[in-house]
Every structure is written in C-alpha cells, then in structure tokens.
Amino acid sequence: MTSSRLTEFHAWAAHPRQGWEAFCAGRWDSTGPRDFSDPFVDETDGSVVRGQSPPVRYETTTWTSPWHRPPFASQEVIVSFNATTPGHSWIEVQIQVTTRQTETTGTVAAERTALEPSCPSRWFTMARWCQELPNPRDPDQGGAIHRAGVDGQADQNARVDTDTLFAAEGRAVTAYRLRAVLLYPRGAPERPAITLLGAAATSLPRDAPVEAPGDTGPAGSTDPTSPAGPAAGLELAVRPLSQMVHRGVSPQYGGGGESWCSPTSVAMAMGYHGVIDPVDAVVPQTARGTWDHAYRGAGNWAFSAAHAAAHGLEAFVTRLPDLRALEEFIVAGIPVVVSASFRAAELDGAGYSTDGHLMLVTGFTASGDVIVNDPASHEEPSDEHVRTVYRRDQFERVWLNGSRGVVYIIAPPGTPLPPHPDRRSQA
Structure with missing residues (x-):
C-alpha cells in the first residue's frame, strides 16, 4: 500500500543537500541574557524528578529561518535537528506556524483558503536539548540541563505532543518557520553549534483511513x-x-x-x-x-x-x-x-x-x-x-x-x- 498522504522534508543546514537551504538564508541575532531554571532535579537514588533547580544566567544567540510553505496543507509537522553542546551549553528548538481553516467534503480534506487570512501561532518549544545530562556528583563533567520536551503547549492553531506538532481540529498548517536558541553561561568558553534544522510536514488525508482488522485483502x-x-x-x-x-x-x-x-x-x-x-x-x-x-x-x-x-x-x-x-x-x-x-x-x-x-x-x-x-x-x-x-x-x-x-x-x-x-x- 502507498500512503494516502503527501510528505515533504525541508531543512536548513551548515552543509545543505539538494533541496535544502543554507543557514545564511535565515537570520542570526544576539538576543542577550536569559535566566533559566531547569524544571528537573536529580535525586540521590539516581532518579530525576520534577523540581526547580537554581536559576542560571545564560547568554543567547538565536537563528530564525525564513518562512517555508510546503506544497500542501499539513496536518502534522515533526522537527529534527543536529547540534553539539560542549560544556554547559545547550539549545532550544522552536517552531511557529500559520494555519487556515479546513473543510471536509466526503473523505477529502481541503483547505478553505478564501475565507480567512493566514493566522500565525505562538512559538512552540519542541526541544530543550544537550548532549550530556547533568552529573550531580561532578557538575563540571556533566551537561547543563535535563533534556526534555515541553508539556501542555497549545493555541487556536496547533498543539504539541512530545515530538510532533499537530494542527488544531478544523485547521491545517500552511507555513512554518523554525528557530534555534543557543545558550551558554556568561563567560564560558564553550559555545553550542547547530548544523541541521529541518521539519517533515505531512498533508491532510486524501482518502478515508484504512480500517485495520477484519478486511480480507x-x-x-x-x-x-x-x-x-x-x-x-x-x-x-x-x-x-x-x-x-x-x-x-x-x-x-x-x-x-x-x-x-x-x-x-x-x-x-x-x-x-x-x-x-x-x-x-x-x-x-x-x-x-x-x-x-x-x-x-x-x-x-x-x-x-x-x-x-x-x-x-x-x-x-x-x-x-x-x-x-x-x-x-x-x-x-x-x-x-x-x-x-x-x-x-x-x-x-x-x-x-x-x-x-x-x-x-x-x-x-x-x-x-x-x-x-x-x-x-x-x-x-x-x-x-x-x-x-x-x-x-x-x-x-x-x-x-x-x-x-x-x-x-x-x-x-x-x-x-x-x-x-x-x-x-x-x-
């Protein structure tokens, strides 16, 4: 069987491939200091629980992609990235989307493009990430934060479930842009680096979904x-x-x-x-x-x-x-x-x-x-x-x-x- 949906992967990269773009297509900004408290803490038994670590002040640099419009209205977007985070540096990966209403005629979902202007969403955080986890026994040898997604993100346009952005019910994503925030402690020599940031967009279903059990084919x-x-x-x-x-x-x-x-x-x-x-x-x-x-x-x-x-x-x-x-x-x-x-x-x-x-x-x-x-x-x-x-x-x-x-x-x-x-x- 062949998928009844359309898919596209688009990326910005330090060494772009055919169809991808270079990071120079986006915008780098020095975005100043940011205080961040890791919402997870290490327990003495080696487990990690939700808590509130002491705030740390980080310097930040932000890269923002241009808007990208897939050739179809999207129901889901999966963001992925490649990065290095030496020392106590880390990155935050975000996405912003525009959406339009959709209407369903029979089993075919179609974009209702003429009825409303494009509506931008909030910025959704898809990842707070570093290579190494904190080392409570030797903080100098561990990473900065406990890597995690962010729970409970939603607005009228979309919602995030762990690693995937879903268009809100009755809506479809028409464009997106990505953002990487690079964070490092003030005065620290190490800097994070990002080498690839991309997204896989998936269209609305073009046919009724296939029923799993009971068929004979x-x-x-x-x-x-x-x-x-x-x-x-x-x-x-x-x-x-x-x-x-x-x-x-x-x-x-x-x-x-x-x-x-x-x-x-x-x-x-x-x-x-x-x-x-x-x-x-x-x-x-x-x-x-x-x-x-x-x-x-x-x-x-x-x-x-x-x-x-x-x-x-x-x-x-x-x-x-x-x-x-x-x-x-x-x-x-x-x-x-x-x-x-x-x-x-x-x-x-x-x-x-x-x-x-x-x-x-x-x-x-x-x-x-x-x-x-x-x-x-x-x-x-x-x-x-x-x-x-x-x-x-x-x-x-x-x-x-x-x-x-x-x-x-x-x-x-x-x-x-x-x-x-x-x-x-x-x-």
Missing part, C-alpha cells in the same frame, strides 16, 4: 502493496542488538531495556556506520543519551536523531510513502529505522503486540519481503533472534498505518541520499 487492506524494487535480494551487514538483553537495567530509564526499542535501533545504525562499537553495552548508553525527561521515555523521534548526529553522523526524521521509497536508502547503504504499531496477528512471526515500536530495516529478500533487525527479539533476551523477515504487505501496512511512514535517516555526512528522500506520493 493483504495485511487487512485491499490497497496494493508496493512492488519490490532495486533492493530485492540486498541485505546490509548490521550487527543485531536486543533490547530484551537489558530488561531491568537502569530502571530509572523507563524500567529498563524492555522499553528501549528506539535507542537499540539507533545504536545498531550507529554501529553500522562505525561511530560506536556495536556491542550490547552501548544500548543503555544510547537510552540515556536519547532520554526525554518530560516524556519519560527514550523514544522521542527528534532526540534519537540528535543523539546519532552528536556522534558525528547526519540524522533527521521524515516520512516515506512506501517500502519502494525505503528500498532506495538500502541501495545507498543506509539502514533505516522505522516506527510501527500492530497486534501480533497483523505481523506474522513477531509474536507480540505493540502500540508503538522501532525497528531497523536492513534489507529485502529476493521476493521483496522485509529483513529487519527487530530489537524486541520476539521478546527473547538474545541477539541471535533479532534478525527477522516480515511479509512485505504486512510490514508496509503496520508501518504506514502505525506512524504514517515515520523513519530515522542516519548516515555519515556527505553520504549520497536517494534523489528525492522527501518523495511525495498520492494514492
């Missing part, structure tokens, strides 16, 4: 499965890692490895690209490095990409329309992290159900089925059970219906990407 749908493409018979040699090996490890991070599908998938991708040693010990480190203290999870999509980028890779979050588009990344030598949700009966061989799960696609069989390093390991604590083959039709369905095609693209800087990584498709 492939994977519960009569929609055709995308045909096998150039990656058929190709598999990348990615060292498998199991999240289940770490059950109960570091329970302050989501109860341990049982919840670490995203960091385990990221660790496998990072290991494949040679920036870390792909052994089991890196999984808890990656969980800590991607942890969102507001969300209380290691599955924040933007934080996952930012962690990989902080180790010298280039990474961003986007959506793809189908497995045929994903195959192009395998051909380019890039394993792809995908987000899916399913019941056990919807994905033969999985052996478990999930409301949200991250896996690493490493290749395709000769017939086009999907070769996956599934960190849930069929719920067995063994790296030997991680490599799995899933039916193409079933996998495509649970991925596109579960997250509408969300992927992490993680690669060394300068790696050639497929010509259209933000490929737009229409069912």
Whole structure:
C-alpha cells in the first residue's frame, strides 16, 4: 500500500543537500541574557524528578529561518535537528506556524483558503536539548540541563505532543518557520553549534483511513502493496542488538531495556556506520543519551536523531510513502529505522503486540519481503533472534498505518541520499 498522504522534508543546514537551504538564508541575532531554571532535579537514588533547580544566567544567540510553505496543507509537522553542546551549553528548538481553516467534503480534506487570512501561532518549544545530562556528583563533567520536551503547549492553531506538532481540529498548517536558541553561561568558553534544522510536514488525508482488522485483502487492506524494487535480494551487514538483553537495567530509564526499542535501533545504525562499537553495552548508553525527561521515555523521534548526529553522523526524521521509497536508502547503504504499531496477528512471526515500536530495516529478500533487525527479539533476551523477515504487505501496512511512514535517516555526512528522500506520493 502507498500512503494516502503527501510528505515533504525541508531543512536548513551548515552543509545543505539538494533541496535544502543554507543557514545564511535565515537570520542570526544576539538576543542577550536569559535566566533559566531547569524544571528537573536529580535525586540521590539516581532518579530525576520534577523540581526547580537554581536559576542560571545564560547568554543567547538565536537563528530564525525564513518562512517555508510546503506544497500542501499539513496536518502534522515533526522537527529534527543536529547540534553539539560542549560544556554547559545547550539549545532550544522552536517552531511557529500559520494555519487556515479546513473543510471536509466526503473523505477529502481541503483547505478553505478564501475565507480567512493566514493566522500565525505562538512559538512552540519542541526541544530543550544537550548532549550530556547533568552529573550531580561532578557538575563540571556533566551537561547543563535535563533534556526534555515541553508539556501542555497549545493555541487556536496547533498543539504539541512530545515530538510532533499537530494542527488544531478544523485547521491545517500552511507555513512554518523554525528557530534555534543557543545558550551558554556568561563567560564560558564553550559555545553550542547547530548544523541541521529541518521539519517533515505531512498533508491532510486524501482518502478515508484504512480500517485495520477484519478486511480480507493483504495485511487487512485491499490497497496494493508496493512492488519490490532495486533492493530485492540486498541485505546490509548490521550487527543485531536486543533490547530484551537489558530488561531491568537502569530502571530509572523507563524500567529498563524492555522499553528501549528506539535507542537499540539507533545504536545498531550507529554501529553500522562505525561511530560506536556495536556491542550490547552501548544500548543503555544510547537510552540515556536519547532520554526525554518530560516524556519519560527514550523514544522521542527528534532526540534519537540528535543523539546519532552528536556522534558525528547526519540524522533527521521524515516520512516515506512506501517500502519502494525505503528500498532506495538500502541501495545507498543506509539502514533505516522505522516506527510501527500492530497486534501480533497483523505481523506474522513477531509474536507480540505493540502500540508503538522501532525497528531497523536492513534489507529485502529476493521476493521483496522485509529483513529487519527487530530489537524486541520476539521478546527473547538474545541477539541471535533479532534478525527477522516480515511479509512485505504486512510490514508496509503496520508501518504506514502505525506512524504514517515515520523513519530515522542516519548516515555519515556527505553520504549520497536517494534523489528525492522527501518523495511525495498520492494514492
């Protein structure tokens, strides 16, 4: 099946690719001092709780992008970024959108462009982020803040849920601009740097959503499965890692490895690209490095990409329309992290159900089925059970219906990407 939505990834970067813009397209401003109190504090048992740390005065520099207008009205926007934060520096990533009312005729959502002027939103904070977490035992060696999203952000235009901005009911995003605030203590020699800031926009649905259970077509749908493409018979040699090996490890991070599908998938991708040693010990480190203290999870999509980028890779979050588009990344030598949700009966061989799960696609069989390093390991604590083959039709369905095609693209800087990584498709 091919997605019934349009997608676009647009970015500003220190080293822009085709279709991206350079940071010189935006505006840098010295925005003066800012006092900030970290809303999280460390406890003596190693846990982190909501509290009020003493305020620290930071100097700030702000970069603001120009307005970008996707070629369609958007229902969702996912922001991702690459940055480094030495010393006690950190960054805040924000988005502002314009919206218009929408109307629905049958199953087709359309922008009601003639009835009202564009309406700008507030600035929404998508991330407060630093590479290293604070070290209560040795503050000089730790980071500045506990990285986190910001809860409870909404206005008449949109709302934020962890890592995604959603247009308010009855509205659609028509344009957005991004802002990065770089913060560093007064007098400190270290400065944060941002090398990529981008957003994946997703259109309103153009057809009625596919019903999951009870249908008789492939994977519960009569929609055709995308045909096998150039990656058929190709598999990348990615060292498998199991999240289940770490059950109960570091329970302050989501109860341990049982919840670490995203960091385990990221660790496998990072290991494949040679920036870390792909052994089991890196999984808890990656969980800590991607942890969102507001969300209380290691599955924040933007934080996952930012962690990989902080180790010298280039990474961003986007959506793809189908497995045929994903195959192009395998051909380019890039394993792809995908987000899916399913019941056990919807994905033969999985052996478990999930409301949200991250896996690493490493290749395709000769017939086009999907070769996956599934960190849930069929719920067995063994790296030997991680490599799995899933039916193409079933996998495509649970991925596109579960997250509408969300992927992490993680690669060394300068790696050639497929010509259209933000490929737009229409069912």
